[in-house]
Amino acid sequence: MARLTAENVQRARQLIALYPQSRSALIPILHIAQEQDGWLTPDAMAHVAELLEVDPAEVYGTASFYDMLFTHPVGRHLVSICTNLACLLNGADELLEHAEERLGIAAGGTTPDGEFTLEEVECIAFCGAAPCLAVNWRFFGNVGNDDFDQLVDDLAAGRLADDVPPHGTLCRVRRRVGLTAGGPPGTATDEGSKSPQDTAT
Amino acid sequence: MITDAEPIVTARIGKPQSWTLQSYLDNGGYDGLRKALTMEPGQVGEEVLGANLLGRGGAGFEAGKKWGMLRKAQPVYLVVNGDESEPCTFKDHMLLEEDPHQVIEGTLICAYAVGASQAFIYVRGEFALGLERLSAALNEAYAFGAVGGNILGSGFSIDVVVHPGAGAYICGEETALLESLEGKRGYPRDKPPYFPAAIGLYKAPTIVNNVETVSNLPWIVLNGGKAFAGLGVGRSAGTRLFSLAGHVKRPANYEIEMAKTTFRDLIYDPRLGGGIREDNELKAFVPGGVSAPWFGPDQLDMPLDQDAVGKAGSMLGSGSVVAMDDTTCMVRAAWRITRFFHRESCGQCTPCREGGGWLDKIMRRIELGEGREADLDLLLDVCDNIAPGLSWPPQKTTICVLGPSIPSSITSGIRMFRDEFLVHIKEGRCPFGR
Amino acid sequence: MADDPVQITVDGKAMEAKPGEMVIAAAERGGVYIPRFCWHPRMRPVGMCRMCLVEIKGPRGFALMPACYVPVADGQEVVTDSPKVKKAQDGVLEFLLINHPLDCPVCDRGGECPLQDQTFAFGPGESRFVEEKRHWAKPIPISPLVHLDRERCIQCSRCTRFADEVAGDAMIDFVGRADMTEVNTFPGRPFISNFSGNIVQICPVGALLATPYRFRARPWDLDVVESTCTFCAVGCRMALQSSSNRLIRHLGVDSDPVNHGWLCDRGRFGYEMVDNPARLRNPLVRTGDQLVEASWNEAMTAVAQGLRRVRDSAGADAVAVLGGARLANEDAYAWAKLAKGVLGTDNVDCQMGDGLPAEVVLGLPRATIDEACGADAVLLLAPDLKEELPVFYLRLREQAVEGNLKLIELSPQGTGLSTHAELRLRYRPGEAAAVARALAAERVPEEGAGGVSAEDIGRAAEVLAAAGSVVIVLGRPSLAESADTIVDAAGVLAAALPRATFLSALRRGNVHGALDMGLAPGILPGRVSLDDGREWFTQAWGQVPASRGLDAGGILEAAAAGRIQALVLVGADPACDFPDRALAATALANVGFTVVVDLFGPTPPGGSGSHTRADVVLPVAGYGERPGTTTNMEGRVSRLNQKVTAPGTSRPDWMVAADLALRLGADLGFDSLDDIALEIERLAPSHAGLTPQLLARPGYRDGVMVPLADGRPTEADRPREAIEVRANQAHLGNVLPENDPDSDARLDPLAGAPAPPVAAPPMGRPPVIRFRPGAAPPKAPPVDAYSLRLVSGRNLYDAATAVQRSPSLAPLAPGPCLRANPADLARMGVTTGDRVRVSSSRKSLVVDVAADARVLRGSAVLAFNAPGEGAAELIDATQPVTDVRVETVKAT
């Protein structure tokens, strides 16, 4: 299982440099790790722990608090159907049932080919278009059963590849500059660049 | 009544490429910041204080007053709360996607006013497009010179960092948000201290404001706090975004002048909600996010006024209004909300962690036809052990108000639709057929 | 004033509270106990469990608030007994119980469980929860010593906070969210911490279980007594629990000046050594090649004959006594009196060449643990405290983490405290004194000193100069360098920092008590030098040795050369512990007559070790098997209590000494511990005023610092009620009998004793020793390019008897592994995981190697006494430093 690639370590260090305390970069770095592997592998979490000089248990414990971070493998397409109030009132339970049938898995499951993971989620703030869902956090509203089938077909055929990147890829826009304001005293960069080696002697 | 007040935070929404710098500049973007930078920070604070700008995140605390409570110490941080997760609230989501520069400009004005040394915009992790639009806008703003060192040649320097969340409702609560921003589990902090303004991010004095709250700042600076305060009524000043959802014909975000408009207007006016779908009867509605106790049709004429709604035992909260028509099973609706809180409890406080799970299980039993006579009293007593007295605003046995929000739907349901609960129990099934 | 007490009212009762303390603590002191689960007085409050909700009056009237999280304020009104409070607390209790399993009858905690007690006392009779409880896989091991039952967990976070905040080993954390929150480790990485047992003790339910204790006893069957741990020199107060006359559990007791309730795992589980079935039951006497069981009479006759023969033929100087750090103070005194007053030899040493001379330890101005923790700056010239004095490490760490003190670490290797140190001065092994001289110099030499840069030395000097109070923690940073260089450094520092005080970091159990009692060359009981005390003790004892004798190294060298012909090992194992095993082995082989006074015979029977060569082995009582007193690293004397009886015919060490004296034609003059204690009080100048009665007072359960000032304790008494023990330790107070002075008197074997037969001589007491620096020792030669300079310290778990005889601890000792800087290893063409041959002038070993960037270039770190092979084999104690060569061993 993979540790972070050299490029991702580089990205991680840039993120660390944005914060007065390095641990603040934990969640953003975990998103990168998830972008790399589709989920958080133990090796990646241990690597992140090294970069932030915390115990791997703290990385794992923190990651496990958050629904978007998976410490077990998920499909390339994470289909998240909202069943909270506004969607419930507009047929979300029926949509979820349909989705389970169409994909042949229960909510929480992954198709054997690893293409789809289906989950029932809380409100995704798209209630004006209830019932709605997200695929890898790209939103689709007013989803009827036929719309759902079409969506699944399109995803499987790769027709939506531009709009819906593989699971784990969250924000495709990278920050172009580091901190330029000078920052508050005693912060960001010196913490960020500290590696275990440097603290040795 | 719908007033003809000009929209403030949604003025640019719908314009082509509204999220780009060019479009923003073409429509008066960054003028507020420019003006603010010519004022003393304290003056900006005065304007906002005079504007009576209530926080739009849920608690409705006066923004200007909050800024004045900052502990005098360096550094000061600003954290903008874009974690919007209160069910059926989708206004910040829209603001982040459609007008990210306005969020950035508001952030910068706030940072200037409070003397922040760094600002963070915490964006709900699920908002992938919002994160992309905001990040792109921030890159543009840096390149434009509005963010970073010596912004717009003013001598004021400020860095802004866009920080993605990772999926946890509780991280919208401001102290949980700070913990999360520090790279930890999103545990709300116990009180005292009561406000991040005293001890916040990295133990430094910190201002936390909602995305919509700061989005109002450019307009307030340009037009003056008085102009803002002139809109609305009393403490409920200005316009406000309401997320209207549920069984209405036209679910959407509507920016309307506060306190002048009623729930009836919002739900029924053809320019707003347009009425209940299929012209069904309204059975009940959520007046301000699922944390809030429900209202019935008899309260439709209540104005969208923070204090009026508060006095009536609920809240405008996050600005989410959900209409439920007469085909709705209220047990199911209340159960779904209970399940939400159960899952989203951070798990620190025993009453919230265990009580939430227990209530979820009892509600499930009732909805699935396995309820018992004693369950209603049990529900109320368990609720009472989380929020003693079952009043609103609630008393707490917990650290944050997520816990005492759990009972809202259950107590509302039992208070307003006791018979419906009893039918479930007596007939051993859901009369609405699910 | 900020420290003035504030007045609060609890349930109408006026109380005085300390500013800054939480309502829960103030109320408790005032007699109102507020129930709690997550609150622990030694950790930061979190206010999570909500059990302590009470009504506190604020600006908007009374509101429910967690008493553990709200600080007291003047005029504050608190109500803990209103119906509203009761309902809230009952509610919390019910919530905690709905998912809690009903397995109290098979739970280790059953009978001493706060949750169970609360439920019995206040809980609802019948459960209103009818659904299925939450399920987790039943107990999972989270470490070799701890099991976790997640179904019982009430998510109070005491364990995770302890791991993170107190121990700094954040290897457990909450995982998941809401009611599916569990405590767990990172997958595949167990909670390996020197302090893991504490989380079991502070768990308020039976979720965390000590693996060695699981299912072994029911709490109500346990007898308990309070005592002091002697597994290292910190001297943590602990409760010894037994069942059917077997030690079965140790629990930490909250002693404010010492351990704050914590224990290390070696101390906590070390009772297994005492309880080990392999303990000797009867004396052994050599018959040909065999050691065979004998009666005490036979054995003692053999000992007396052997010693007398050597003394008569070769003189008293041909007899030596090694050891004593295992003994109680009274035992040590008896052995000192026997050796120096009866046998007439000064070749006596309670240290094994791994400590510091008595003059240094006893003769420098001393600091307490509290003083070290309260200092502005602490200079560490000491081994890795996390491994050697673990709970002292916790105490110092807490202050360093809080930013209350600045740590300067002067050590040739990284330690558990390195990350918290303000400055880490990594000196070349053997060159500590050079750094000390540079620190003391007017101007720091440009080139630095001892391998430390001028800049770092300069910064350290600034920190020390700016500090209002400085404590120097003094021990042996490495056993592979001569003690002389540390003695030299200490002298330089003492002269340069006249206000600085010293805290000894010698690790062995009661080594400080043994030194106080005179078990060292040139020293007499009560911290006086042989010369200063000659007249006084000659009057009291009849005789003292004519001149200063040899220390352990000298004794072994003399034995190897045939000049020492009789060796008494009183709880000493030089073959294992002396940092030059080659020398120790030769010495033991050449001694004509060896007596072993110990808990165990040769290990394994007939195997290696010091005891193999014994002519007579005398079994003695161990920890928890005899009363007495012990002295910790600060010089704090506290009481040891007996809980179980020693196996077979084993007897206390002092009795062996007294018996032996009689057989040598002398009378030590005491028949009981009381006699000895009173004689010490009378004769040992540093112990004047330290009567058994004083130590038996409840206010001095934590011990008394010696010397006293004009017969009075230098610290205020700290009456400690059993209730406090209960509150702090999750639960155990209700079984602690040491509650009232009467029971103390009853328990105290020393109380009310008659005056001792030996009177104080009619003259002024001799003065307590002061350290005077001597000449600087020879400098370490330069390292040659092909060698690495050896650095060695101990691990908490190693090949020592206390660990190896405790079945739960023995497997935890890491095997030997040489650590060196990656650059040095690369030069030698080896990498992590390789096997290497390490050779010194003494021996050549084959061990694993690991690259470690924290090791200084040019040096190599190897644990002193790992199972298998350790640095002790390589060290040449006659040299200032030991250099080793490292080469790959081709894989076979």
Ligand SMILES: Cc1cc2nc3c(=O)[nH]c(=O)nc-3n(C[C@H](O)[C@H](O)[C@H](O)COP(=O)(O)O)c2cc1C
């Ligand atoms: C359980 C809970 C969830 C919350 N979620 C949000 C949220 O998603 N967004 C938000 O802005 N405020 C949220 N809040 C309110 C914040 O704590 C805080 O009051 C707000 O961000 C302050 O900004 P404002 O004064 O501008 O409204 C939440 C509060 C609670 C108790």
Ligand code: SF4
């Ligand atoms: S009330 Fe619930 S969500 Fe809030 S801190 Fe307590 S457990 Fe967490």
Ligand code: FES
């Ligand atoms: S909340 Fe106070 S003891 Fe747990």
